[in-house]
Amino acid sequence: MTITPTTPTTPTTPSAPSASPPSAPVRPAAGPGAPTSFTASLLGPYLDLRPVVHGSLQTQGLDCAYDQLAHPDEPLVLLQTHPAASFRPLVVRELRLPGYAEHLAVPADLDPALRTERWAAMVEAYDAYPGRPPAHQLRLLNLLDSLGLYEAIRRRAQPVTDEEIDSDASLAAIAARRVKAAAKVVPGDATVDEDLRVLARLAASPAVGPEGRMAAAITLVVQHSKGRRRDPALARSWREVAEREFAQMRIESWNDLLVASTYWRSVSFVPFQEGDRATVVAELDRAEELARAAPADDEVQRVIRGQNLHPLLETRVKEAAWLGDEDLALERARELVAIDPLDPKVHLQLGERLLRRGDVAAAAATYADAAHLGAPYTPLAWHAAGRCLEELDRLDDACEAYVLALRADPGGVSAAQRLVEIGRRAGYPELSGWALALLHEHRRHLRTVKEASGR
Amino acid sequence: MKLRYLTVGEAGAAAAVPPGPTPAAWLLRPYLDLGGEGGPVHARATASLGDAVLDDGGPERPFQGNTHSELRPRLLAEVARPGYDVDWPPDLPVGLRTPRWEALVEGVAGWAAAPPVRRLKVVGLLNRLGLWHATLRLVPAPSLADVEHDDHVASLAIPRVVAAFKVGGAGVRDDVERTFAAVATRAAGPPALRLSAAVNLVVHHAKLGGGPAAVARWADVAARARAAVVAAGTGLEAGAGFDAIAASAYLRGVSYLPFLDGRPQEAAAMLDDAEALAREALADPAARLHAEENLHAVLETRSKEALAAGDLDLALQRATALTDHDPLDAKVWAQRGDIEASAGSTASALASYRRAARLGAPVTGAAWRKAGTCWERLGDQRAARDAFLRAVDADAGDLAALLGAHRSAKALSDVPVLRWATSRLQDLTGGRAVRRPPAPAAATA
Numbered sequence: 001m002t003i004t005p006t007t008p009t010t011p012t013t014p015s016a017p018s019a020s021p022p023s024a025p026v027r028p029a030a031g032p033g034a035p036t037s038f039t040a041s042l043l044g045p046y047l048d049l050r051p052v053v054h055g056s057l058q059t060q061g062l063d064c065a066y067d068q069l070a071h072p073d074e075p076l077v078l079l080q081t082h083p084a085a086s087f088r089p090l091v092v093r094e095l096r097l098p099g100y101a102e103h104l105a106v107p108a109d110l111d112p113a114l115r116t117e118r119w120a121a122m123v124e125a126y127d128a129y130p131g132r133p134p135a136h137q138l139r140l141l142n143l144l145d146s147l148g149l150y151e152a153i154r155r156r157a158q159p160v161t162d163e164e165i166d167s168d169a170s171l172a173a174i175a176a177r178r179v180k181a182a183a184k185v186v187p188g189d190a191t192v193d194e195d196l197r198v199l200a201r202l203a204a205s206p207a208v209g210p211e212g213r214m215a216a217a218i219t220l221v222v223q224h225s226k227g228r229r230r231d232p233a234l235a236r237s238w239r240e241v242a243e244r245e246f247a248q249m250r251i252e253s254w255n256d257l258l259v260a261s262t263y264w265r266s267v268s269f270v271p272f273q274e275g276d277r278a279t280v281v282a283e284l285d286r287a288e289e290l291a292r293a294a295p296a297d298d299e300v301q302r303v304i305r306g307q308n309l310h311p312l313l314e315t316r317v318k319e320a321a322w323l324g325d326e327d328l329a330l331e332r333a334r335e336l337v338a339i340d341p342l343d344p345k346v347h348l349q350l351g352e353r354l355l356r357r358g359d360v361a362a363a364a365a366t367y368a369d370a371a372h373l374g375a376p377y378t379p380l381a382w383h384a385a386g387r388c389l390e391e392l393d394r395l396d397d398a399c400e401a402y403v404l405a406l407r408a409d410p411g412g413v414s415a416a417q418r419l420v421e422i423g424r425r426a427g428y429p430e431l432s433g434w435a436l437a438l439l440h441e442h443r444r445h446l447r448t449v450k451e452a453s454g455r
Numbered sequence: 456m457k458l459r460y461l462t463v464g465e466a467g468a469a470a471a472v473p474p475g476p477t478p479a480a481w482l483l484r485p486y487l488d489l490g491g492e493g494g495p496v497h498a499r500a501t502a503s504l505g506d507a508v509l510d511d512g513g514p515e516r517p518f519q520g521n522t523h524s525e526l527r528p529r530l531l532a533e534v535a536r537p538g539y540d541v542d543w544p545p546d547l548p549v550g551l552r553t554p555r556w557e558a559l560v561e562g563v564a565g566w567a568a569a570p571p572v573r574r575l576k577v578v579g580l581l582n583r584l585g586l587w588h589a590t591l592r593l594v595p596a597p598s599l600a601d602v603e604h605d606d607h608v609a610s611l612a613i614p615r616v617v618a619a620f621k622v623g624g625a626g627v628r629d630d631v632e633r634t635f636a637a638v639a640t641r642a643a644g645p646p647a648l649r650l651s652a653a654v655n656l657v658v659h660h661a662k663l664g665g666g667p668a669a670v671a672r673w674a675d676v677a678a679r680a681r682a683a684v685v686a687a688g689t690g691l692e693a694g695a696g697f698d699a700i701a702a703s704a705y706l707r708g709v710s711y712l713p714f715l716d717g718r719p720q721e722a723a724a725m726l727d728d729a730e731a732l733a734r735e736a737l738a739d740p741a742a743r744l745h746a747e748e749n750l751h752a753v754l755e756t757r758s759k760e761a762l763a764a765g766d767l768d769l770a771l772q773r774a775t776a777l778t779d780h781d782p783l784d785a786k787v788w789a790q791r792g793d794i795e796a797s798a799g800s801t802a803s804a805l806a807s808y809r810r811a812a813r814l815g816a817p818v819t820g821a822a823w824r825k826a827g828t829c830w831e832r833l834g835d836q837r838a839a840r841d842a843f844l845r846a847v848d849a850d851a852g853d854l855a856a857l858l859g860a861h862r863s864a865k866a867l868s869d870v871p872v873l874r875w876a877t878s879r880l881q882d883l884t885g886g887r888a889v890r891r892p893p894a895p896a897a898a899t900a
Contacts, residue, residue, distance in 0.1 A: 036851040036882075038844050038860075041875045053878070054871045089465075096535035342871060355456065365837070372841060380460045387456055396809065403478065403813055410476045411463040430783050431813070433493070434481045437474035442463045 035097055039374035042342055043091045046083075046147060047100045048110065049118040056343035056373075057306040058083065064303050065146040066118055069125060069139045076139070077255055077300060080262070080307040083148035083376075085184045090375040094408050105151045107144075129156050134170035141177045153181035162201055169207045176202060176216070196223060203241055210248040211259060217242035218266035225269035232273050239270045254295050258308045261290035265312050277323060284319055287312055310340050317349060321356075329353050344373040348381055355388070364388035364397075371404065379409035386418060395426035403431065406438065413442060479815025480534045482783055486527060486584055487539045488547065489555035495784035495814075496747045497522070503744055504580045505555030508562050508573075515575045516697075518583070518748050519704055523786070523817050524621055527585030530816040533849070542588045544581070566593050571607040578614045582621075590618035602637040606644045613638060613652060628663070635659070639676050646683035647701075653677035654708035661711035674712040681705050696739025700749045703732035707756055719764060726760060729753050751781050758790065767798045778807075785814035789822050796829065805829035812845070820850030827859045839863040840872060847879070854883060 035044045042055045045062045052063045058081040065079055092102040101109050107123045115123070125132075125140045132140075137157075144152045160175035179198045183191040202208060202216035217238050224235040246263050249256070264287035271279035291309045296302040313336040320329035333350040340346050347370035354363040367385035371378050386401035399422055405415035416435040423432035473490055474481040484491030485498045489505040500518045507513065531540045541547050544559045552560070562569065562577035569577070574593075581589045594615040601608040616634045619627050638652035656673035659665065684701070706729035713721035733753045736746035754777040761770035774791040781787055792807035805826055812822035827842035840863035846856035857880050864872035 034851070036879060037848045038872055038875050039848070041878075042871075054874060096532070098535060098537055352458075355458075360456075368841070372844065379462070383460050384458050387458055391456060396806070400809065400813065407476050409462055409464075411465065413461040413463060414459065428810075428813075430482060430493075431478055434474060434478045437481055441474055446463065 035095055035100075037095065039372070040095050040097075043095065043374050046088050046091050047095075047097065048114055048116045049122060049147075050116050051118075054342060057081070057303060057310055057340045058343065060303045061307060062143075062146050064300055065143040066122075067300070069122070069143050072136045072139060075255075076135075076142075077304050078259075079142065079146055079304070080311065082145055082180075082184075085148055085150050087148045087376055094375045094378055104149070106155060107149065107152060126152065126156060130158075134168060134174060138170050138173050138177070141174060145177060145181070148184075150181035150184040153177055154185055157181070165198070165201050165207070166205050167207050169205075169209070169212060172202055172205050172208050172212065192229065196220065196229065199223070203238070203245075210245040211256075214242050214245035214249065214263060215259070217245060218263055221266050221269055225273055232270075235273065236270050239267050242267055254301060255304070257290050257294040258304060261287045261294070261308055261312065263287075264290065265315055268315075272319075272322075280319060281323075284312075284316055288316065306339060310336065310343070310346075313339065314346075314349065317353070321353075326353065326357055330357065342373055344370040344377045344381060347373065348377055348384070351381075351384060360388045360391050364392065364394075368401070371401075371408075375408075379405040379412050379415065382408065383412065383415045383418070386415065386422075390418070390422060395422055398422050399426050399428055399431055402435070406435070410438060411442065413439065416442075475534060477533050477815055478813060479530060479785070479819070482814065483526075483530050483816060486522075486530055487534065488551055488553050489559065489584075490553040493783070496744070496751050496781045497784065500744060500748055501580075501583045502555070504576070504583050505553075505559065508576050508580050509555050509558040511558075511573060511576075515572050515579065516745065517575075517579050518745060519752060520748060521617055521621075522583055522585045524585075525817040529819065529849070533816055533819065542586060543592070544586065544589060563589070563593065571610065574607075575610055575614075578611060582614050582618055585621075587618040587621045590614060591622065594618075597634070599633065599637045602634065603641055606648070609638050609641060609644060609648055613648075613655070632656070632659070639673065639680070646680050646687055650677060650680035650684055650701075650705065653680050654705060657708050657711055661715060667712075667715050670712050670715055674709045677705065677709055694739060694741050696736045696742025696746055699732045699736035699739075700742060700745055703729045703736065703749055703753060706732070707753055710756075714760070714763075719760075723760065726753070726757055730757060747781070751777065751784070751787075754780060755787070755790070758794070762794065767794060770794050771798060783814060785811045785816065785818045785822065788814065789818045789825070792822070792825060796825070801829050801832045805833070820846045820848075820853055820856065823849060824853060824856040824859060827856065827863070831859070831863065836863045836866045840867060840869065844872070852883060854880070857883070 035041075035047055040047075041053060042059065044050050045052050045055065045059055049062065049066060052060050061079045061081055064077070068074065068076060088104065089102045092098065092100045099111060099114060101111070104110060107119065107126050110119060110123075112120075122140070122143060126144075129137055129140060141153050141157055144150075144156075157174050157178035160171045160178065165172040165175050175198050179191070179195040183195045185191075199216045199220050203213050203220065205213065205216075208216075220238040221235050221242060223229050224231045224238060242263065246260075249260070251257060251260055264283045268280050268283040268287070271277075271283065291305070291312050294301070294305045294308065296305045313332055317329050317332045317336065320326070320332055330350075330353045333346070333353045336346045337350050347366050351363045351366040351370065354360075354366055364385050367381045367388060371381035371385060382401045382405035386398045386405065389395075389398035389401055399419065402415045402419040402422065405412050406419065409415070416438045419435035420432050420439070423429065423435060473484055473488075475484065475487075480487065481491070482494035483498050485494070485501040485505065489502065491498070492502060493499070494502075497520055500520070501522075504518070507516065538548050538551050544556065544563050547556060547560075559577065559580060562573065562580075566574065566577065578590050578594060581587075581593070594611050596619075597608045597612045597615070602612050603609075612634050616627075616631045620631045635652045635656045639649050639656060641649055653673050653676040657670055657677055660669040660673060706725045710722045710725040710729065713719070713725065730750075730753050733746065733750040736742055736749060739746065754773055758770050758773035758777060761767075761773055771791070771794045774787070774794050777787045778791050788807045788811035792804045792811060795801075795804035795807055808822045808826040808829060811818050812826060823842045823846035827839045827846060830836075830839035830842055840860060843856050843860035843863060846853055847860060850856070857876050860872060861876035861880065863869075864876055
């Protein structure tokens with residue numbers, strides 16, 4: 001099969017038939033179980049790799065990742081967003097499309113009748129992986145990474161020795177993908193330690209050049225700046241490694257601008273932890289300046305630029321809040337929504353800022369906006385909207401928000417607890433009763449799990 | 456305000472049925488696995504029929520209502536758990552079965568050797584669950600001669616034609632009418648069976664435009680069968696409550712005749728009596744659930760009667776009595792919303808439609824669409840857009856909801872939704888022009 005590149009985002013419908021004769025069965029255009037809702041139009045590419053019609057910058061990255069597989073001779077650009085391993089399962093569950101395999105391990109697990117041509121091409125590339133050169137293999141792994149199919153990466157990516165990391169840039173990148181995927185699938189000390197070990201090896205690899213070593217070092221800065229591996233001294237020492245490599249880099253292409261922006265954003269974690277406000281602001285200013293200087297002359301540049309600006313502005317929202325400047329935090333949160341309007345997370349962040357300022361009504365509407373954009377934040381967003389609506393004494397609306405939260409996540413303890421109370425107060429005993437039944441079921445399930453584990 | 460969100464995550468989804476990912480899945484659980492006890496009257500009736508199959512001792516006590524054709528598919532779509540999507544009871548995975556469902560499986564497996572009363576119970580339950588194909592699989596198409604001479608065949612013929620009609624629709628209408636007629640005009644056998652078939656034919660012809668002559672003919676047959684039932688004391692054997700229900704149901708059915716004949720006062724008088732009998736039956740604890748079902752049907756008819764007479768206030772009063780009587784039934788809230796909307800009470804209609812949508816199948820999509828129209832009238836385009844999106848989520852083929860989403864997205868300059876709605880409309884119509892109704896006029900609450 002020939003891998004067909006993506007046509008630059010023409011507004012075709014998700015179910016529009018392909019212009020060329022399909023070489024694999026084409027999914028049904030509509031009908032029971034077909035992804036036809038608005039949310040499905042946003043998240044459908046995660047189901048079957050259909051071309052992106054509209055969606056968040058993260059979703060748009062799927063087209064770029066697929067094109068990189070389809071054009072193995074084009075330069076590789078780095079996509080910055082990596083969905084959680086639970087992302088695709090949440091999409092399948094929330095869209096109530098069980099046919100699309102909630103727990104899909106490898107691409108071939110998708111029913112052939114539901115595969116698009118692109119998905120079929122990915123299956124073919126997955127099967128042909130062992131015979132491909134590492135540089136091509138990496139492109140498939142990048143696509144699987146963009147889809148959140150980390151188990152597939154874990155199974156397909158070959159073990160890479162430390163010597164190979166030192167001698168071959170593509171194999172070094174494959175090693176990084178492999179351990180990162182393992183840490184996503186089986187999060188725990190062993191996989192995280194192995195991820196850190198490989199990153200450290202990469203940060204010293206002669207094969208990957210200063211940019212590759214710097215990229216590994218700044219990842220280590222971030223890893224040691226938060227979470228269970230937080231270690232300010234280690235973060236500082238990795239920053240020093242990153243600084244040395246960065247000093248050797250030349251900014252020559254548009255991609256270099258983004259790499260440099262990422263560098264400044266990442267290393268600013270160190271002064272942040274040390275409480276050095278002026279340096280944090282200066283380094284993030286520099287990161288933003290570089291991010292905004294990146295061109296957006298074509299579709300790939302636009303997406304990659306946006307994928308860089310997005311996390312940077314997220315960081316800057318947090319920075320402004322940290323500095324106590326809520327006006328600036330709100331302004332940046334609003335810009336983030338303008339840059340990536342179909343990403344639910346940015347609406348959640350805006351809602352949080354509005355809530356901090358006491359604008360509960362606007363926060364409620366913003367949380368609802370987030371919920372309408374679908375997985376993975378739908379239940380969280382509806383729950384937050386419900387809490388705001390309660391505060392506004394709009395109990396009917398609050399009940400509806402909690403019902404929608406539980407529809408997206410029947411395991412939502414918080415939403416069920418609120419609905420038990422608000423359903424009663426609003427005069428809907430049936431909703432309270434249902435929520436109570438869900439809570440009883442959760443307790444029963446947790447008891448069973450506890451007993452089974454012998455605790 | 457704390458926004459901490461706790462979830463048991465995937466475990467919750469795995470345990471989603473029961474009690475289900477939506478209120479409807481909990482309230483209508485009997486249709487999924489014959490579990491649960493609460494819910495609207497029709498769901499409790501279904502559970503009760505499950506009990507009758509489980510406790511095989513008592514007599515058959517059928518309910519009047521036929522399950523809405525769309526209830527089962529729409530409920531299954533809401534629940535989205537493929538294990539429950541079965542046409543044949545033994546196909547439900549063992550791990551999902553309740554004792555009542557197990558009894559139904561046994562009833563199906565032991566069909567060949569089952570006595571007539573048990574067969575009637577099993578088939579009655581299958582129809583109630585919306586498992587029409589299972590009924591057709593168990594009960595062969597009877598010959599009219601067998602219907603005439605064999606009480607058992609005649610008894611099973613009625614649920615069979617109901618199932619055939621649900622599956623085949625207008626295409627089997629002649630066959631349905633012939634079979635009902637053969638049962639209604641039997642020379643011998645239980646008069647209650649003849650009465651049931653005759654009343655069904657009155658209602659069938661009245662609703663499907665069979666003409667006054669056909670309605671009159673079958674009303675006459677029904678009257679004679681009713682007289683025979685009373686003379687034989689069949690109802691009284693069942694108890695006072697069941698007798699009152701039978702009389703109420705008879706009056707409700709045959710009231711179509713004076714109504715279609717242009718004698719509304721006579722029809723109203725019959726329905727007054729039907730309602731009085733229906734309320735009287737509620738006092739008999741042995742017949743309580745059957746009486747609740749009957750009163751539901753009477754109040755629904757009475758609301759329609761008032762609507763036909765152009766008396767919106769009375770129609771609303773009766774629709775409100777119905778929502779008071781059966782508040783967990785989504786359909787009655789949707790009906791009440793329709794009357795409130797007709798009366799120009801947009802805010803009240805909106806509240807009723809939202810309640811209907813929350814209660815769920817089979818009206819989820821339509822109720823959200825109508826709620827969307829109310830919000831448009833009230834000038835809240837954002838809420839209207841969200842409601843239309845939920846309507847399409849529930850029913851992907853709802854063109855009116857898609858048009859509503861298109862309208863509200865246009866008003867809001869919401870390009871993604873506008874683009875999606877345009878694309879879906881093109882998909883569904885093949886690019887043909889869709890007659891777009893004008894946006895609803897603004898209204899005051």
